[in-house]
Amino acid sequence: MTATTEGISRRSALGLIGGLAVASAAAGVVSARSASASASAVPADDVVPFRGEHQAGITTAAQDRLHMVAFDVVTESREELVALLTAWTAAAERMTVGRDAGPVGAVDGIPEAPPDDTGEAIGLSPARLTLTFGIGPSLFRDADGRDRFGLADRRPAELEELPEFAGDQLDPERGGGDLCIQACSDDPQVAVHAVRNLARIGFGTVRVRWSQLGFGRTSSTSTAQTTPRNLMGFKDGTSNIDAEDAAGLADHVWVQPGEGAGWMVGGSYLVARRIRMTIETWDRVSLAEQEAVIGRDKREGAPLTGTREHDEPDFAAVGSDGAPVMPATAHVRLAHPTQNGGARMLRRGYSFVDGTDGLGRLDAGLFFLAYMRDPRTSFVPVQQRLARSDALNEYLRHVGSAVFAVPPGVQEGEHWAQSLFT
Amino acid sequence: MTATTEGISRRSALGLIGGLAVASAAAGVVSARSASASASAVPADDVVPFRGEHQAGITTAAQDRLHMVAFDVVTESREELVALLTAWTAAAERMTVGRDAGPVGAVDGIPEAPPDDTGEAIGLSPARLTLTFGIGPSLFRDADGRDRFGLADRRPAELEELPEFAGDQLDPERGGGDLCIQACSDDPQVAVHAVRNLARIGFGTVRVRWSQLGFGRTSSTSTAQTTPRNLMGFKDGTSNIDAEDAAGLADHVWVQPGEGAGWMVGGSYLVARRIRMTIETWDRVSLAEQEAVIGRDKREGAPLTGTREHDEPDFAAVGSDGAPVMPATAHVRLAHPTQNGGARMLRRGYSFVDGTDGLGRLDAGLFFLAYMRDPRTSFVPVQQRLARSDALNEYLRHVGSAVFAVPPGVQEGEHWAQSLFT
Numbered sequence: 119m120t121a122t123t124e125g126i127s128r129r130s131a132l133g134l135i136g137g138l139a140v141a142s143a144a145a146g147v148v149s150a151r152s153a154s155a156s157a158s159a160v161p162a163d164d165v166v167p168f169r170g171e172h173q174a175g176i177t178t179a180a181q182d183r184l185h186m187v188a189f190d191v192v193t194e195s196r197e198e199l200v201a202l203l204t205a206w207t208a209a210a211e212r213m214t215v216g217r218d219a220g221p222v223g224a225v226d227g228i229p230e231a232p233p234d235d236t237g238e239a240i241g242l243s244p245a246r247l248t249l250t251f252g253i254g255p256s257l258f259r260d261a262d263g264r265d266r267f268g269l270a271d272r273r274p275a276e277l278e279e280l281p282e283f284a285g286d287q288l289d290p291e292r293g294g295g296d297l298c299i300q301a302c303s304d305d306p307q308v309a310v311h312a313v314r315n316l317a318r319i320g321f322g323t324v325r326v327r328w329s330q331l332g333f334g335r336t337s338s339t340s341t342a343q344t345t346p347r348n349l350m351g352f353k354d355g356t357s358n359i360d361a362e363d364a365a366g367l368a369d370h371v372w373v374q375p376g377e378g379a380g381w382m383v384g385g386s387y388l389v390a391r392r393i394r395m396t397i398e399t400w401d402r403v404s405l406a407e408q409e410a411v412i413g414r415d416k417r418e419g420a421p422l423t424g425t426r427e428h429d430e431p432d433f434a435a436v437g438s439d440g441a442p443v444m445p446a447t448a449h450v451r452l453a454h455p456t457q458n459g460g461a462r463m464l465r466r467g468y469s470f471v472d473g474t475d476g477l478g479r480l481d482a483g484l485f486f487l488a489y490m491r492d493p494r495t496s497f498v499p500v501q502q503r504l505a506r507s508d509a510l511n512e513y514l515r516h517v518g519s520a521v522f523a524v525p526p527g528v529q530e531g532e533h534w535a536q537s538l539f540t
Numbered sequence: 541m542t543a544t545t546e547g548i549s550r551r552s553a554l555g556l557i558g559g560l561a562v563a564s565a566a567a568g569v570v571s572a573r574s575a576s577a578s579a580s581a582v583p584a585d586d587v588v589p590f591r592g593e594h595q596a597g598i599t600t601a602a603q604d605r606l607h608m609v610a611f612d613v614v615t616e617s618r619e620e621l622v623a624l625l626t627a628w629t630a631a632a633e634r635m636t637v638g639r640d641a642g643p644v645g646a647v648d649g650i651p652e653a654p655p656d657d658t659g660e661a662i663g664l665s666p667a668r669l670t671l672t673f674g675i676g677p678s679l680f681r682d683a684d685g686r687d688r689f690g691l692a693d694r695r696p697a698e699l700e701e702l703p704e705f706a707g708d709q710l711d712p713e714r715g716g717g718d719l720c721i722q723a724c725s726d727d728p729q730v731a732v733h734a735v736r737n738l739a740r741i742g743f744g745t746v747r748v749r750w751s752q753l754g755f756g757r758t759s760s761t762s763t764a765q766t767t768p769r770n771l772m773g774f775k776d777g778t779s780n781i782d783a784e785d786a787a788g789l790a791d792h793v794w795v796q797p798g799e800g801a802g803w804m805v806g807g808s809y810l811v812a813r814r815i816r817m818t819i820e821t822w823d824r825v826s827l828a829e830q831e832a833v834i835g836r837d838k839r840e841g842a843p844l845t846g847t848r849e850h851d852e853p854d855f856a857a858v859g860s861d862g863a864p865v866m867p868a869t870a871h872v873r874l875a876h877p878t879q880n881g882g883a884r885m886l887r888r889g890y891s892f893v894d895g896t897d898g899l900g901r902l903d904a905g906l907f908f909l910a911y912m913r914d915p916r917t918s919f920v921p922v923q924q925r926l927a928r929s930d931a932l933n934e935y936l937r938h939v940g941s942a943v944f945a946v947p948p949g950v951q952e953g954e955h956w957a958q959s960l961f962t
Contacts (some may be wrong), residue, residue: 183755185893233827236819237773237838238891241766291898306728306755310771310893314902318823325900331893333605333728333753344663349732351659397658401740405655416659469660471607471732471753472894476713478747480736 160216164243168211170527171384172372175248176464176489177361179340181302184332184468184485185309186390187317188295188520189324191257196267200539202323206251206299206316207533213308216244219315236318238311245305249312251534252388252522255279257296272538274379276387276492277523283505283516292392292518295327300388300487306331328518330392332468332485339466345419345427349395349469349482350513352412353419356427357455359464370462370496371489373526378492381537384526386489389463389497392470392518395483400513411509413448421450433457447509453500461496463488483514493521582638586665590633592949593806594794597670598886598911599783601762603724606754606890606907607731608812609739610717610942611746613679618689622961624745628673628721628738629955635730638666641737658740660733667727671734673956674810674944677701679718694960696801698809698914699945705927705938714814714940717749722810722909728753750940752814754890754907761888767841767849771817771891771904772935774834775841778849779876781886792884792918793911795948800914803959806948808911811885811919814892814940817905822935833931835870843872855879869931875922883918885910905936915943 166174191199209219220234258273260266282288299316301309310331317326336348337355341362348354359366368374373382400408409415413422413431421431423443433451435443444451455462466489471482490496505511525535588596613621631641642656680695682688704710721738723731732753739748758770759777763784770776781788790796795804822830831837835844835853843853845865855873857865866873877884888911893904912918927933947957 230826230828232824233773233830233838235773236771236823238769238771240769240773240839291896307769307891310755310891310904314771314819314823314904317902318820321820326896326902327900329893329896329902331753331755331895333732333755347660347662347729349658349660349736351655351657351662397736398740398743401658401736402654404652406652408655416655417662469729469732471751473753474713474748474751478749480739480748480751482732482736 160243164245165215166244166246166248168214168249169529172527173248173250173385173524174214174527175250175300175302176371176386176466176524177339177367178246178248178302179343179361180335180337180466181246181248181309182304182335183302183306183309184335184487185301185306185313185329186332186485186487187299187301187313187329188254188327189297189299189317189320190327191266191296191323192325193323194266196539198323199267200533202320203535203539204533205319207528209315209319210249210251210312210534213239213312213315214244214247214249216242219312219319236311236315239308242305242308242311245303245308247301247303247308247312249316250300250302250388250524252298252300252524253277253535253538254295254297254520254522256294269538272379272381274373274382274523276373276378276382276494277521278494280389280493280519280521281498281502283501285505285511286516286519288519289517292328293390293520295520295522297324298388298390298520298522306333330470330485330518331472332470334469336467336469336484337465339464348467348484349397349471350400350408350412352408352414352416353427354467354484355465356414356419359462366462367464370491371464373491379523381535382523382525386464386491386524387493388522388524389486389488389490389493390518390520390522391486391516393484393486394481394515394517396479396513396515397482398479403513410445411447411449411513413444413450422448445509447507449504449508449510452504452508458500458503459495461500463490463496463500489524582665586667587637588666588668588670590636590671591951594949595670595672595807595946596636596949597672597722597724598793598808598888598946599761599789600668600670600724601765601783602757602759602888603668603670603731604726604757605724605728605731606757606909607723607728607735607751608720608754608907608909609723609735609751610676610720610749611739611742612749613688613718613745614747615745616688618961620745621689622955624742625957625961626955627741629950631737631741632671632673632721632734632956635661635734635737636666636669636671638664641734641741658733658737661730664727664730664733667725667730669723669725669730669734671738672722672724672810672946674720674722674946675699675957675960676717676719676942676944678716691960694801694803696795696804696945698795698800698804698916699943700916702811702915702941702943703920703924705923707927707933708938708941710941711939714750715812715942717942717944719746720810720812720942720944728755752892752907752940753894754892756891758889758891758906759887761886770889770906771819771893772822772830772834774830774836774838775849776889776906777887778836778841781884788884789886792913793886795913803957804945804947808886808913808946809915810944810946811908811910811912811915812940812942812944813908813938815906815908816903816937816939818901818935818937819904820901825935832867833869833871833935835866835872844870867931869929871926871930871932874926874930880922880925883922885912885918885922911946 218235423432640657845854
């Protein structure tokens with residue numbers, strides 16, 4: 119089937135009953151949010167274009183809040199899966215301009231139908247909502263090696279399950295997933311609303327596997343943004359690839375023509391890691407030791423060999439005692455591109471606090487998100503190195519892990535990942 | 541011991557080693573946040589006064605984000621408990637004006653000491669941070685009936701453990717607590733930073749029992765605020781008591797002279813309930829049914845007997861079929877003051893999403909917070925009524941519960957709950 123943004127009835131598309139019909143503009147249905155949006159026009163600054171060469175939400179200046187969700191596909195029908203992607207794309211595009219996922223009122227003239235939008239974002243600006251879609255390795259072949267949707271021979275070589283890293287303490291329920299959607303917005307209610315409505319549309323076709331809220335961005339992805347601090351209190355992501363760095367993006371983020379799977383050109387690969395910080399332990403470490411572990415000073419964020427945040431670290435510098443100023447196990451040294459054959463990633467992580475762990479400690483940390491052209495040559499070797507030697511490991515625990523192929527941007531008349539299915 | 545805001549060394553006060561000294565202005569220590577605050581002055585609008593007749597964070601126009609924490613006291617020493625309250629009060633006041641909990645740099649000239657602030661709020665505005673302190677019944681007498689701190693005869697009669705309500709599915713690890721701190725701010729990182737630093741200061745004296753982030757306010761506590769929507773998509777708290785309603789506050793929120801425990805005059809009682817919403821089920825209910833369950837229309841928030849949000853419900857109105865327009869089991873009817881002998885509360889709840897429940901559903905809902913003069917005559921009878929008959933019960937599960945006495949405001953030179961200990 120084909121679909122445009124405005125003209126799709128998910129009820130007929132999916133053959134499901136009750137509550138799944140997306141707004142049909144042809145039927146003249148006007149949703150509450152669009153009505154309120156036209157009454158008080160949404161400022162253009164609040165809308166990030168949904169369609170384009172690349173998906174939004176990667177180089178978009180990192181929004182303040184995250185709600186990310188991973189799904190397992192529960193249908194065995196390729197047709198149903200494609201219908202869902204079509205319906206999702208239409209709803210996603212509507213929501214990114216501040217409209218409802220579907221009408222809140224009577225649907226298709228059936229007053230008994232549940233509203234097609236859950237309502238909690240009525241009246242809110244989209245607050246730069248982006249919805250970024252990805253596909254996990256398990257969609258191509260399940261754990262038993264079964265080609266679930268006739269896609270096995272289209273799996274990009276770059277999309278491999280991540281290897282186990284030293285010290286990993288992964289909870290399978292916090293990782294993996296056939297599909298993922300990263301919702302970012304400056305308003306958490308808008309991000310939560312989007313994920314919830316997409317999950318609702320997917321009911322019967324997909325099942326939520328895990329979901330993660332992030333309350334504060336820990337990366338900048340634009341030179342216009344200041345560098346935020348993570349829950350260790352340090353500035354994070356100072357040398358990130360940003361939206362203004364076209365060469366860096368081409369070299370390290372976007373899949374280029376002629377490489378890998380053709381359907382992924384213009385796409386990227388996303389690594390997600392739920393990294394619990396043992397902040398109570400960290401907080402009992404002296405400032406000098408914290409700075410030696412990170413390799414930067416805490417207040418300014420300058421490398422220990424410099425004075426300003428954006429000074430390049432000098433890994434050769436030695437102190438009066440003959441020891442390197444930047445310790446051999448400092449996080450900044452081990453993660454730095456010059457120490458990793460030039461490997462770089464666009465980091466886009468968020469801080470999280472998910473209550474308490476039952477042992478009187480906050481369940482807090484970094485939800486690491488990074489986009490890259492090939493995890494096999496960037497995230498994997500860097501993380502292997504970090505897992506072996508990083509002084510920071512004493513204060514971290516990787517408890518969730520996932521990798522996704524993030525298809526290129528959606529063109530007019532297309533749905534998410536259309537290039538994979540055609 | 542006595543303490544002023546500026547002149548206290550927690551290290552000496554608590555006799556603990558490492559990392560627990562609060563900034564001593566006398567020692568000339570300037571913290572990073574205060575330095576940055578003086579460089580770019582914090583706008584007055586961003587600061588809510590910490591001291592006053594009542595604690596801040598009750599009638600303060602509800603901030604956007606919440607981090608609430610409950611503690612169990614692990615010391616048996618009343619002196620240590622009072623020392624902690626003194627240290628907490630000093631750190632809390634500092635943070636509410638955008639300063640650090642303590643210095644980030646070398647403390648008391650000891651470079652090996654851990655920084656006294658964890659750093660993640662450096663450079664951030666306090667964003668209207670309020671820190672509101674409460675005391676649970678278990679501080680007065682533990683489960684074995686032991687008078688732990690010589691306070692048993694000072695327990696206010698109003699502060700009783702809540703009774704069990706029909707349908708309660710309480711998880712003890714998500715409820716109770718000897719002490720609580722409600723941190724509200726428009727910036728979640730500021731609220732998280734405050735709770736984390738207070739927990740850190742309390743290390744060895746208290747232990748985190750539970751903590752809850754709320755991403756979006758579900759109540760207005762000022763006529764200047766619009767009514768937000770909860771995760772059912774409905775406007776919530778339309779008829780809330782607000783800061784401008786002095787008579788309502790005196791009648792329903794603030795403990796009055798001559799009643800109950802004298803040390804509580806000017807204080808209030810806080811009921812906290814973690815209410816999980818089965819949103820996936822709710823989302824499959826028709827709009828008409830949702831509106832009948834709530835008793836309001838979804839878009840405008842008007843009672844079913846009216847047309848505008850603030851119209852008073854007409855519980856006597858009957859439709860052409862002779863049935864009440866507002867159903868007998870509608871939430872609005874059962875919770876309304878006119879149906880509950882005039883009982884009102886100041887509600888101050890937040891929406892939460894804490895990932896997934898392992899069954900493919902979002903762990904989402906309402907973290908209900910309400911302040912009142914006497915829970916025995918307000919929350920308890922109202923909730924007993926709701927638990928029996930509310931049509932909404934089908935979509936709710938109360939999984940956490942706590943009640944706290946919230947002492948009056950802190951005067952100059954005092955610490956939290958000083959009136960209880962003198």
